[in-house]
Amino acid sequence: MRTQVVIIGGGPSGLLLSQLLHVRGIESVVLERKTRDYVLSRIRAGVLERGLFDLMREAGIAGRMEREGYPHDGTLIAHEDGIFRIDFKELTGHTVMVYGQTEVTRDLYDAREKAGGAIEFEVEDVQIHDADSETPHVTFHRDGVEHRIDCDFVAGCDGFYGVSRQTIPTTVRREYEKTYPFGWLGILSETPPVSDELIYATSERGFALCSMRNRNLSRYYIQCNLSDKPEDWSDDAFWQELKRRLPQDVAEALVTGPSIEKxxxxxxxxxxxxxxxxxxxxxGDAAHIVPPTGAKGLNTAASDVHYLYNALQQFYEERDPEGIDRYSERALARVWKAERFSWWFSSLMHRFPEQNAFDIRMQRAELDFLESNRAAQAAMAENYVGLPY
Incomplete structure (x- = not known):
């Protein structure tokens, strides 16, 4: 088999790249190690930057998002003495869209199937060969039989544990990592959201987030110990702890119910x-991971897709390799800005085990500055709605 671009990974970034290439008449084959149903069963974030929904429009898959998604003009930030709002629309002229990542993926699968796109499911032992030459190829096994695809380029959209990053020699790649001393315990419940906009909350007990998927499906998170397990937390214990971290009026308005995912x-x-x-x-995750604070994971993957799609388009339509040659430089410049924002927002809203009284007062001073300073709010809003590509 031969194609122009082999895309390893059938998640949203791989599918979006494949669909965008299809629109420009560039052939691709997507390789996915799981089934479609498995991919669609994964629960992920659902806040889309303006750049991502522009890409969805360009890919021709934005119709359902525009009908069923929820544009958000701002977000709420709560602390122990009150709550304030960051108005994205007023500060930047832009909004974000609340639309589940699972729904994005479903729309992309439907579009690729309608177009007759080549997606190979349940592949094993994917290997990338001769990537540093002009004639790369990819091999994989399915049902015990080896298959080979010759191609011009390989796009590694296979996540943190995939084969793509590991294919780059250790003498070439350099990795930067920071691990945080806590996790997020999240539940999904068939309850109306407590607010029309997301609420990010910080308290002496730790961080909490009130999010939503639609008018009858809510997603809530609390900061927890890394040693915790989901089964350690009953639904009642979760709701009680969430309420302790929210302003009283928000806690009193919270509608609770059984969790359908934890x-x-x-x-x-x-x-x-x-x-x-x-x-x-x-x-995407093959190259970078961000904390979920600020919802940059899928959105940063989408910016990678933007740069790579345009580079491949430039190569095939203009025979110009400039975009290919500068892909890493351009993608990383935006990646590091997203990393900075996620690190800053995580550092601001969470309690850390090693914090002393001075550190906590600095967090509070930062929050006070954000609440009272329009320039600080504008900087946050610009990052939240998404920096331009």
Missing amino acids: SIAPLRSFVCEPMRWGRLFLC
């Missing part, structure tokens, strides 16, 4: 440089 996510920051080796390109 999980704990560790927090870490990670970046791999470079994001290109020969004709292999890394996208």
Whole structure:
């Protein structure tokens, strides 16, 4: 088999890249180690930056998002003495869209299937060969039979544990990592959200987040110990702890109910440089991880897709390799800005085990400054809605 671009990973970044390439007449094959149903069962964040929904429009898959998504003009930040609002629309002229990552992925699968896109599911032992040459190829096994795809380029959209990053020699790549000493315990419940906008809350007991998927489906998180397990927390214990971390009027308005999903996510920051080796390109979690504070994971993957899609378009339509040559440079410049914002917002809103009284007062001073200073609010809003590509 031969194609122009092999895309390893059938999550939203790989599918979005494949669909965008299809719109420009560039062939691709997507390799996914799980089934479609498995990919769609994964619960992920649902706040989309303006750049991502612009890409969805360009890919021709924005219709359902525009009908069913929830534009948010701002967000609320709560602390022990009150709550204040950051008005994205007023400060930047832009909004974000609340629309679940699972729904983005579903829309992309539907579009690729409608277009007859090549997606190979349940593949095993994927290997990338000769990526540093002009004739790369990819091999994989399915049902015990080896398959080979010759191609011009390989896009590694296969996540942190995938094969793509590991293909880049250790003498070439450099990795930067910060691990946080806590996690997020999250539940999904069939209850109306407590607010029309997201609420980020900090308290002496730790961080909390009130989020939503739709008018009858809510997503809530609390900061927890890394040693905790989901089964350690009953639904009642979760709701009680969440209420303790919210302003009283918000806690009293909270509608509780049985959880339909409960999980704990560790927090870490990670970046791999470079994001290109020969004709292999890394996208999304294969190259970088951000803490979920600020919802930059999917959005940063989308910015990678933007740079790579435009680079491949430039190569095939204009025979110009400039975008290919500068992909890593351009992608990383934006990645590090997203990492900075996620690190700053996480540091501001969480309680850390090693904090002393001075550190806590500095957090509070930072919050007071953010609440009272328009320039500080504008900087946060610009980062939250998404820096331009």
